[in-house]
Amino acid sequence: MTASITDVQHALGARLAALARIVELGTGRADQASLTESAQLLVRAGDRLRLSPDHTVVALAGGTGSGKSSLFNSVSGLELSPTGVRRPTTARTHACVWGLDGAGPLLDWLQIQWRHRFARASALDKGESPLHGLILLDLPDHDSIRALTDTEADRLIKVSDLVVWVLDPQKYADASVHRRYVTELAGHDAVTVFVLNQSDRLTPEEREICVADLRELLADEGVGGPRVVVTSALTGDGVDDLKAVLAESVAARRAAFQRLEADLDRLMVPLAKDVSDIPRVEPVVDDARRAGLIDALCDAVGVSALGEAMENVYGVRSVDWVGWPYARWAARLRPDPLSSLRLGDVKEEIRSLVGSAVSAQPAEVDNAVQALADGLTPGMPEVWQAGVRDAARSRSAQLPATLSDELSQIAPPLDRVPGWWWLLKIWQYLLVVLFVAGVAWAGSILAYGVLDLGKAPAEILGDVGVLPWLALMIASVLGLGALSGMASRNFVVLGAANERDRLEKDMRRRVSTVAEEMVIAPVETELRRYNDYFGAVAAASRK
Template identity: 35%
Template sequence: MTAVAAVTDHRDHTDPPEDDGRSRERGRQDGRNQQDRLDRRENRQDRQDRQDRQDRQDRESGEHARVEDERADAGQRGDTVAHARVRDGAGRVGGQGRGEDARGPVHGATARAEDGSGPAGAFGGGSGAAAPQGAWDDGLIARRVAEEADGRPGGAAAGADHRPPAVVPLAYDGPLRSRLEALRELVGLSRARLDGATLAEAGRVLDEAASRRRLSGQHTVVAIAGATGSGKSQLFNALAGVAISETGVRRPTTAAPIACSWSDGAAGLIDRLGIPGRLRRRPLQSGGAEDPLRGLVLVDLPDHDSAAVQHREQVDRVLALVDAVIWVVDPEKYADAVLHERYLRPMARHSEVTFVVLNQIDRLPGDAAHQVLDDLRRLLDEDGVALGEYGEPGATVLAVSAATGEGVGELRETLGHFVAERGAAARRVAADLDAAAARLWPVYVTGRRTGLSERAREEFAARLADAVGATAAGDTAERAWLRNANRACGTPWLRLWRWYRDRGEPPTDRLVVRTPDDEEATARQRVEQAVRTVAERASAGLPDPWAQAVREAAVRGSQGLPEALDEMTLRAAAPPGRPPRPGWWPLAVLAQASMTLLQVVGGLWLLGQVLGTAAPNLGVPVLLMAMGIVGGPVVEWACRLAARGPARRYGQEAERRLREAAAGCGRARVLDPVAAELLRYREVREQYARVTGVGVPAG
């Protein structure tokens, strides 16, 4: 106005009196032109200041996130020196960022702040008063407006303590930590048996749980999601108290997530969501009492049914990272199949961190709002979403009108209690664990009894014994022992006859351990059949991946099993040569020799009588010969009866050795690998039971 006055005075002294009216008009026009030039210069300066401030905020947000991570690590270690170092670094970062803001012109910004056209006026509800202490300020210009309103000099802010508050990391309770540790062990034990796609969701849950635990536990991240035209951005603005998110008839209106934090220290959480600094806001807060939503980080998401694919991708990405979700539906689309089938039904286990808000109830006449709300509850119940009614844990269902403010206060109060509990993040992680465990149920539990029974083991050993001919080998050993007993205890004349009969046959005092080609092929088929049978019995009732692992272990063990059985049979067979003789054999041989001697003496005596060299006496030699002739077969028959028991035991011992050898070979090559797979399955099933927090059917 000084320039205008100067121009007017100059015109008054130089122009003729008759042009006084035109001179004054030209003076006013020149004054307006100069004022416009000043305004344009100030506008350019404002834009430059806002751009510089935005770049500085982007740099500081990354630095603050790093400082907060270091602070969280230092807090967990209990290192006080590290705490001090982090605080000093944070103070330097905050001081530099705000010290640079203390320079620059503010005349145009001050004028716009006074008439409510600048940022301070917009976020202050249009009043000319400066933003109260603790309210959100839009960088340099708005801060200087607040300083001038408070009567402080422009450089006072540079000396203030702008260090970011200490971030307290999230702490999980004992049961949740135990479940996470069990899931980590479960994934480790299952990597060799399950494919990566099956374990991908479990791995994501572990990563996100560890990432969330390192960040603030004093903040709750809540996303507002909804379909096109549901009014979620309008509800977002109503909760924040200012027009942060753009609303309008153009669809889609929200193109990128916008974050609004009610308190400091949430930079790391917002960085985790991938929201840049230019899309981070602060709400209108009361400078008096403590804000009931302190600790809330509210995120406005794009439309989940947007025609733009990148919008839907952003919705899915952010929904997997937030602590809770507010689903905003309207009377027209509350039963939309996309919402229920793609989001609400799969996230039914997350009911405790879910809000379903029926918006735009002002458009429903009479009791129609209650009817629509009841139908919405019915649909949620069909989706499996537990409703938090009558004190039961579950989803919160409310009816609001963001346009008129009806129900917004109740939603704000409910959100305040929800945020004050500081338990949403842990409940979200627990719900993610439940969902991951439910997806893994078919690969760990079938509800049937599993394992390898003792009867199956015995039948497998019996099949292998039959394949190596253990029974036949025992019978052969028994016959060989009897034959040797007969040879040792039989009469010489009978032994001579048997020698003549068996002269052209192979020796029978050795075990035949090698079978012909056709019998060897038959034995190999028996071994393969035994392996297939035991593998099927061991894998019965197991989930498909573990059943396949058991069968593969059995097949690997069966390779080379027939050859190993042959080698074991050779080592387990009776040693070559005659079987061992019992202690009574010498007595039997002596008795048989005595009978033979009687026959010889009697015969020679009779011969001497015939030749006249001996005195005639038929009775004695005939009696001796009769005793020898009858006594020899009697001794042989008695020895045969006595040899049956030892021969049977000898054959059974030979069969037992072969059976044990075959069973040992089969156990080492087939049963032990199968048992190891079954033991591994039992371990993962126990870990899975820890993950679910409940028992699983015993096997």
């Protein structure tokens, strides 16, 4: 079943939209010459589809002496294009229009001069002629001396809906035609017609030989099933056959779409080369590689070292709160090995450590980013692998400094004292008070009850019988103090580990945020671009 004009137009529109995506996404990745040609085709297609769809532009092209202008006059039925012995005869393009309504903007776009525009003004021009809607162009001779400096013929051959190549028996194998045009238009079979003109110069046998030879020559150049019409502008033989071909094209009103489709097919050959073998990739970085990148960046900025430093600082600070006071007071009599830590400035020390760790490890940061890119690109074309690597490194220069700034904002809560530290300190100082009170009581008993140095202020302060119980109480207080001191050290170790975990998790979260913004997001954008590009190539290549 033949598709309707609307279906053909929609299919072509979808392919052109895909081509626009190729131009947009392929910059820096695909062949620049092909992208430039693609952009030119998009402009040309947009202009042509916007202009009159009721007219079919047919270009008569040929070399000097092929009888092109005579054939133009024969088809139009008017003496419009000059003919003669002088070469080249046609210096500027002449146009004959069947049905002027709506043709003006299209002729302006074709850049046909007003004095070279002609209309078929007859009763048949009211829409009843089979050629109604035809714009027939007589192009300048493509091989003339003038054509070497005037690209009008080349330009119009590229934008015409249907090209009719007028060849003569002597030069139908002319290399300038085949090399410059026919080979380039391979695949444009539906919008190309070959006319062997001046057949009156040939015998019937010679005519058959020439046609067979021309078909073989065209087949060798990639033109499959060429339409060949034999004419004689002088005698009129075959002119009606050519008119029938033109009328068929005009009636179908598909030539403009077919020409654009053929141009698009030819353009997609280099762009779609081996596209079926190109692997698609996941456009999202998987969790394993994401975690690997974050682990590597955490190593590069020394997260573990900072966590260990925080754990040690936590333990050192706890000595002033949960250590047994007597042991702490005794330690003060010895030189303090911790004074060099300058714990009052430890927050700035840790911030300085963060900054130095990041700035000192740019190579590790770069290796982490490189490892991520390499793990995502196996099987991709080299130019796209480079694109992923470039995307991963797009902000690598700022990455170490950004990590430093982020982690420097994490101030360990050195001014925060856990509640149990307060309770334990109160408990231990209560034991200290009880110990001092017990010792004072025991001294009173020894003074008043044993040594009889005087009368005790109160009977209980001189009662010798209380002394054993008092000694037991003092020993118990000392034991409780020592036991609580040892127990507190275990809780301090556990608390320090928790503080380290909290700090490392906070730092890892910030490293993850930076990695997501500065590495993973650009990489995922490039991966989506890769998939979208080859998806667009497949869509633009689909017929």
